[in-house]
Amino acid sequence: MENRILLFDQKTRFSLLDLEKSLSTESFYYPVYQTNDLTDLILNLIKALHTNNEVCLVDPHFTLEEVKNCGLEVSLNKKVEIDFNFQKAEIILSNLPLALSEITIFTSGTTGIPKKITHHANKLLKTLKTTDEMSSKVWGMTYNPTHMAGLQVIFQALCSRSTLVNLYLFKEKEKIFKAIEDYGINMISATPTFYRMLMPTNYTNDNVKQVTLGGERSDLHLINRLKQIFKNARVRNIYATTESGSLFSAENDIFTVSSDKSNDIKIVNKELFLKAYLLGYSTDIELQDSWYKTGDVVEVISENPLQFRFVSRISSIINVGGNKVDPFEVEEAIREIPGIKESRVFAKKNSVTGNLVCCDIIIDGSTELNEKHIIQFLQDKIANYKIPRIIKFVESIEVTRTGKIKRN
Amino acid sequence: MTINNLKDIINIVMSNAGLQAIGNISESTSLRTDLGFDSLKLAELTVRIEDQFGVDIFSEGIVDRVEEILNTVNSGK
Numbered sequence: 001m002e003n004r005i006l007l008f009d010q011k012t013r014f015s016l017l018d019l020e021k022s023l024s025t026e027s028f029y030y031p032v033y034q035t036n037d038l039t040d041l042i043l044n045l046i047k048a049l050h051t052n053n054e055v056c057l058v059d060p061h062f063t064l065e066e067v068k069n070c071g072l073e074v075s076l077n078k079k080v081e082i083d084f085n086f087q088k089a090e091i092i093l094s095n096l097p098l099a100l101s102e103i104t105i106f107t108s109g110t111t112g113i114p115k116k117i118t119h120h121a122n123k124l125l126k127t128l129k130t131t132d133e134m135s136s137k138v139w140g141m142t143y144n145p146t147h148m149a150g151l152q153v154i155f156q157a158l159c160s161r162s163t164l165v166n167l168y169l170f171k172e173k174e175k176i177f178k179a180i181e182d183y184g185i186n187m188i189s190a191t192p193t194f195y196r197m198l199m200p201t202n203y204t205n206d207n208v209k210q211v212t213l214g215g216e217r218s219d220l221h222l223i224n225r226l227k228q229i230f231k232n233a234r235v236r237n238i239y240a241t242t243e244s245g246s247l248f249s250a251e252n253d254i255f256t257v258s259s260d261k262s263n264d265i266k267i268v269n270k271e272l273f274l275k276a277y278l279l280g281y282s283t284d285i286e287l288q289d290s291w292y293k294t295g296d297v298v299e300v301i302s303e304n305p306l307q308f309r310f311v312s313r314i315s316s317i318i319n320v321g322g323n324k325v326d327p328f329e330v331e332e333a334i335r336e337i338p339g340i341k342e343s344r345v346f347a348k349k350n351s352v353t354g355n356l357v358c359c360d361i362i363i364d365g366s367t368e369l370n371e372k373h374i375i376q377f378l379q380d381k382i383a384n385y386k387i388p389r390i391i392k393f394v395e396s397i398e399v400t401r402t403g404k405i406k407r408n
Numbered sequence: 409m410t411i412n413n414l415k416d417i418i419n420i421v422m423s424n425a426g427l428q429a430i431g432n433i434s435e436s437t438s439l440r441t442d443l444g445f446d447s448l449k450l451a452e453l454t455v456r457i458e459d460q461f462g463v464d465i466f467s468e469g470i471v472d473r474v475e476e477i478l479n480t481v482n483s484g485k
Contacts (some may be wrong), residue, residue: 351466
């Protein structure tokens with residue numbers, strides 16, 4: 001049988017035979033695990049699910065203080081002896097979706113203390129596609145593996161016995177394009193911020209079959225640009241939360257709620273609410289009459305069927321002297337300016353208007369641009385109070401641990 | 409902070425707003441009456457001054473005249 005590689009990570013590779021070897025020589029796993037090594041993280045996940053044991057993943061970026069706030073019941077990285085019922089690696093992987101394990105993860109903690117969410121593995125894995133055709137896929141892994149989107153990609157690849165290539169630490173676009181070519185990556189899933197950092201480019205690719213965007217608001221311009229780069233790819237935009245996993249998918253930036261889910265979501269004052277049963281278990285989630293307040297602002301496109309567009313996080317909205325500013329809207333307007341590669345709009349506190357809209361900009365070098373050019377361009381496009389007053393030209397945009405634009 | 413430092417910052421705010429730079433200011437110049445600063449321009453000015461001099465000029469109430477701003481920044485409040 002072919003010794004399929006499950007993971008390429010920097011210079012290391014981890015195959016089906018390596019997995020069998022580990023399970024036949026080791027008799028422990030870590031119930032609460034924090035590691036920088038993707039191979040170790042994946043092996044530990046497989047060990048836990050294979051034996052129906054619970055597992056908790058702690059983001060390696062968490063500070064000691066944050067780890068302390070996680071409310072862990074078992075010590076971090078403490079080995080626990082377990083017995084593996086040895087089977088062929090292929091069988092172990094195809095049985096993962098049946099696991100009775102509980103998987104605990106945390107929100108990224110960028111807006112406060114990390115929230116702890118526990119998911120049943122079989123519920124989380126039940127929507128994965130595990131057809132034979134999927135086993136020929138090679139996934140570009142761009143996400144932090146300890147959060148929901150990263151876990152989804154890991155499980156999708158493992159359960160269908162396909163190959164993962166870790167791109168999470170790759171920062172330069174040339175290296176990313178090279179890895180896509182060298183490893184024959186044909187499935188990519190990433191945040192819109194990740195994709196925007198690949199632009200501008202003349203690179204094109206015929207091999208990639210699917211490009212998935214998630215975790216942040218996507219815009220049509222980006223989706224169309226990705227279709228030009230990855231000529232044969234189906235572009236999918238995903239709406240998912242740490243609390244619920246993946247919920248909706250769309251070909252563009254408008255999500256359609258299927259009739260079987262129509263009673264499970266509601267929109268109140270433009271905010272999306274989810275029925276509690278869609279969520280994992282958590283004592284950190286507050287419910288309102290069995291509804292979960294997502295904190296996501298959406299725009300309703302049609303009522304029947306319900307269609308919506310993701311607008312912003314409530315926590316990202318900037319209040320300038322009583323006027324509400326959506327930073328995504330400002331970033332979209334800025335991206336229209338020729339010569340702009342990427343921008344990050346954020347608030348700076350002040351005693352006059354409460355907040356002032358500011359932004360960092362990366363230019364692509366094709367045009368001469370200064371603060372005044374940008375402000376004057378925006379004057380015809382967006383309301384005066386939305387225009388960034390202080391603009392800095394930077395080399396890189398600050399992103400969160402989960403690869404989204406940092407707002408604060 | 410000198411009066412010229414303040415004038416330079418005021419002129420960045422004026423220029424970004426598409427307004428003509430001012431030639432001179434005196435200690436008695438009023439930001440609102442003489443220069444027509446609205447709340448957004450005042451907010452921009454205070455953030456720019458805080459970035460450079462580490463002082464929030466409006467932390468203890470609204471100041472308006474050049475002399476008041478210089479005193480607030482130079483006393484490090």
